[in-house]
Amino acid sequence: MTQLTNNKRPIIYLAATGHGFGHAVRISTVADAILKLCPDSLIIMVTTAPRWLLESYIAGDFIYRPLAFDVGVIQSDSFTMDKVATLKKIQELYKKREWLMAGEINFLKTNKVDLILADIPPLMAPIAKLAGIPCWMMGNFGWDFIYQAWGEEWQEVVNWIRDCYQQCDRLFRFPMAEPMNTFNSITDVGLTGGNHRYKIDDLRNNFNINAPPEKTILLTFGGLGLQEIPYANLAQFSDWQFITFDSNAPELDNIIKISNSIYRPVDFMPLCSRVISKPGFSTFAETMRLDIPIISLVRNDFAETPFLLEGITNYAEHQIVETDSFFQGSWDFLKQDTNPPKIGKILAKDGAEVIAKAILDRCFSEPK
Structure with missing residues (x-):
């Protein structure tokens, strides 16, 4: 457990893509790991994923800020994607980005946030840069990679997203990832996930x-x-x-x-x-x-x-x-029997803990 020094309380802002549950789940496991290492940390969860989902993974208090800074993919279920609606929504987000950014920059400065961790809204990187605080990201793909495969009409969106991601200070790349070469600084980590809690x-x-x-x-x-x-x-x-x-x-x-x-x-x-x-x-x-x-x-x-x-x-x-x-x-x-792994069950399982420790190390190394 990390002890507070000089009355310094880490204030950490965690933002996740809100469509589906996956991004919110894995960033919640990092939030939980942070609170286990340093219970006095102030955690701000920023996502449109439901609060009950976050609470099912985070064994501690946090501030819930239900805002969206990206679109992800508009879907009616886990397989059915509406690309036309998705592109329209992203274009709307782009048009109002300065208004969104201004409000959140003010929030970050007012609340003296130490660091942003994002999974993986592109807009968080320029927001953090203008607010003067570090922005780290985590994931196994960037939205530029997903949209790039959908054709020429997405290219302008892809270019904008890549410009955002290039302003990110550090990426924690999970296993089973695309190369994510848009990012300038990459740290590979293991799997994340919750632990079962019942007998x-x-x-x-x-x-x-x-x-x-x-x-x-x-x-x-x-x-x-x-x-x-x-x-x-x-x-x-x-x-x-x-x-x-x-x-x-x-x-x-x-x-x-x-x-x-x-x-x-x-x-x-x-x-x-x-x-x-x-x-x-x-x-x-x-x-x-x-x-x-x-x-x-x-x-x-x-x-x-x-x-x-x-x-x-x-x-x-x-x-x-x-x-x-x-x-x-x-x-x-x-x-039928399942197939054995071709390589083996060798992936590290401590991704959330590694990211949490890196965040706290950074927070305590910087003067308040």
Whole structure:
């Protein structure tokens, strides 16, 4: 635990892309690690992700500032992207950027913020530079990389984002990342993720989970979920149990629906032999930190996907399932063995702690 010196209280501003849950989850794990190392730190969480999600990962107090400084991708579910609406929203953000920046620069100066950590809104870097404070970022991709793959009409947006990212002072690059060469200073770190908080026996008793682990499956598709999951396929697995956070799932004997927001997918992962997911860093990372096999769908037209799928192929027990096999097939993949990792389960699992320590070291090395 870090002790305060000269009555210095670190004031740390953490900003995350608000679409979906993944960016907010992993930056929340860093916030939690900061508070564990230095409980007197003042944490300011800046994201449109819901407060209950942040609270489920951060075991301590924080200031919640529900603002958006980027767009991400506008989606109706984890697979369905609206590129036209996304581009329009980014262009609107660009037009009002000076107004957004002015308000937040004033907030940063008024509250004497020591450092910004962003995952990974581009605008935070020029905001920090004008406010005269360091801006560090973290991630496995930049939005310039995602948008670049969508065609020439995105080029102006891509160029603007790259100009922002080049003003970032330091990037913490996760495993399963694109090169992220836009950034000038890169530090590679390990996986981030929450730790499960409940005893396995208590969860089994509270939710009547009676199937053995080899027949217990977690279905989790991120904060945006999936439409039209073929739950009818579960009928052929009557002696299995499937855990889901999907409130729209049907009432079936072998489906266990988790609706209380105090629980997270990572809390139920240790009960399961496999996790079925769409490609997503946070879910993959939490599953890999627990050495649980991953069954992943393929997500086309999103440039991050090949890096994530390559990651689980190299470093996790895995199966990769084509979308047709998932949505129109009979789920025979559940009757097959998972594939071993090509390289091995060798990724470091302390990404959040490494980033948190670096932030505190920086805060305490600078005069208040």
